Amino acid sequence: MPELPEVETVRRGLEARIRGRTIDGAAVAANRVFQVDPQWLRRQIVGQKVVALDRRGKYLVIELDDWYWIVHLGMTGQLTVKPKDASGTVSERGKNRSPDIAAALDRHTPFVVCFTTGEVMTFRDVRKFGRVFLFAKKQEALTGLFGSLGLEPFDSSYRLEEFLRKLRGRKTRIKSMLLNQGFVAGVGNIYADEALFEAGLHPARTVRSLRRAEKEALFRAIPEVLERGMLYGGTTLRDYVGSDGEPGQNQNGLRVYGRDERRCYRCGTVIQKMVISQRGTHYCPSCQPRSRKKEKLNDIRTSAA
DNA sequence: AACCTTCCCTGATGGC
DNA sequence: TGCCATCAGGGAAGGT
DSSP: OOOHHHHHHHHHHHHHHHTTOBEEEEEEOOOTTBSSOHHHHHHHHTTOBEEEEEEETTEEEEEESSEEEEEEOTTTEEEEEEOOOTTOOOOOTTOOOHHHHGGGOBTTBOEEEEETTSOEEEEEETTOOOEEEEEESSSOHHHHHHTTOOBOTTSTTOOHHHHHHHHTTOOSBHHHHHHOTTTBTTOOHHHHHHHHHHHTOOTTOBGGGOOHHHHHHHHHHHHHHHHHHHHTTOOOSSSOOOTTSOOOSGGGGOSSTTOTTSBOTTTOOBOEEEEETTEEEEEOTTTSOSSHHHHHHHHHHHHHO
């Protein structure tokens, strides 16, 4: 599922492929992913240049001359760019190529865009959990969409004091907290489990049961597992692909997610699976003890090893 | 306000 | 072979 590392991988890929390019034509199909009228969106983006590519949490921001074009990949969204044809045909300026690309639309493909330089960008989303927005730059509409998002893990604003402040007074379980985008933006089910493993915390622990050192460990673990995800080009379990259409490799580096019934790489204990917030939650019962008593025993074992 | 549950959506999978 | 139930989950909406 596209979480921060997957979205960031797509962002970087798009930066290399379409930044500075001008949209020559676009084709759109009615689809619930559109949060604005798709035909209106098409009219606004054609002729616009891609000025920059940004990301906030799991949202991808394609900055055009006059618009913020925002795409959330949801569960199965794929935003890919094909380089210009080997034939090297580049459209003449002003010639709208959308009739050519309209053929690529189908019930899982809400839009296709071509650039004056010949690249073709396609958005496909089988489960339709993705979202597409278009906001005029002049308005401050981004505040509405991003206003409730939490800390950005690789921003200078990601500071321990803020992290602790957001945890203050919370009574929910730490796994649920991590899934809340208002806490740390961009963490989803996979990296939540991975971060909790890295920090040695049982996912069912309540926020208020955590001691300061444990919160600090989590604060450090989050960027660590996200960074590893990006290093391997994201995690592909089924649908995720980068902007080049290629899957990521981080699924091979996961410590607990999807590894239930298998042995922990660190201690050999069998990884368990439970459900928290209606999400599959994977953990090592030995490395991530629920009680302090077990935790102490674990510390002794670790220091003895 | 915080927290939890339900729902959306469809392909893959397993049981019979 | 085919049919049906179940599962996966990000985030909005609705309820407590």
